[in-house]
Amino acid sequence: MLRTTGNSRHHGMPRSWHVMVFSVGGRRLAVKTLEVGDIGQWGESIPVPGRTPFVTAVIRRNQTVLPVFDLAAVLCRTIQGNSPLCLRVKHALGDMVICIDEKIPVLQTLDHSVIQAYRGTDVPAEGSYANGEEEIPILSVSRLGMGSW
């Protein structure tokens, strides 16, 4: 389901970041590939009444239950496409999933020199990089759902 693009380098190069670029409501974001569990089709989520911001549901995968982080709500966007995807990320509190646009994510390798501080405040980010006029944040997965950022 993934395709590679950009300036790929040999894995293990110390000065490069391997990221996966995906979209939520048309907004492009990146996440380090080391923090990606897997990607599949989005299934039915099961709402869990509660008061944790942006964590309001779970999904069931066979015998496993994973919390859903509503990144689209964080960004105030609506998921695009009829077949959204399920991005599983590795979080310090346990894996969780994010519903993302149906647009196929792309793997990229970024030279460390192109990574800069993220200027936005809408998502927790470890940094960002420029893609033309667009600034793509590299999500800080460990800070998702951990309060304000």
Add this chain to the structure above:
Amino acid sequence: MSVSAKKEERAAPTSTSPPCFLITTIGGRYLAFEAQLIQGVLANEGVEFLQSPVVQGVLYRAMNLAGRLQLPAERLRERIDVVLLAHEQSRCSVQVQKVHGILEIQRSQVLPLPAQFRGPERRWYRGLILFNCSVALVLNTSWVIEEQIEGGGASVEPLAGESIVALQGAIQSKSPTC
């Protein structure tokens, strides 16, 4: 892991007994009650329960659990089921959309609420149970009854609604077991 309606009273549960849960639907969600804290299930057809039921002279104050959980409002139905709960000296009743039956599982099959849920809901649920290709939330009965405890406990004054109350099935015993 199967659901079955219990028809006969059995021995009291021990600490080693597999936990049993009454699986219900409330507001479109599967919600599970700890069976050992259930006093019975009332079934009534054609009449909305408008007040707290009285069973054998004991008042079970109506608890609007759907409202507390902010679940979607239920439309009027022909059949109403009400779960009677007791915890220590407190009692309450909860109207449910549907009673699916009692589920007996191993303790290890009660999954913890994922740690990403960090709000007060951690007190609302005891965990999760895999059920019907979905998930049932195991309610913390103490929390369910909490509002009543804070309100000073239940009165035992009988109300006029007692005559429409009928205990249902095998979980009518005072200390239902599995």
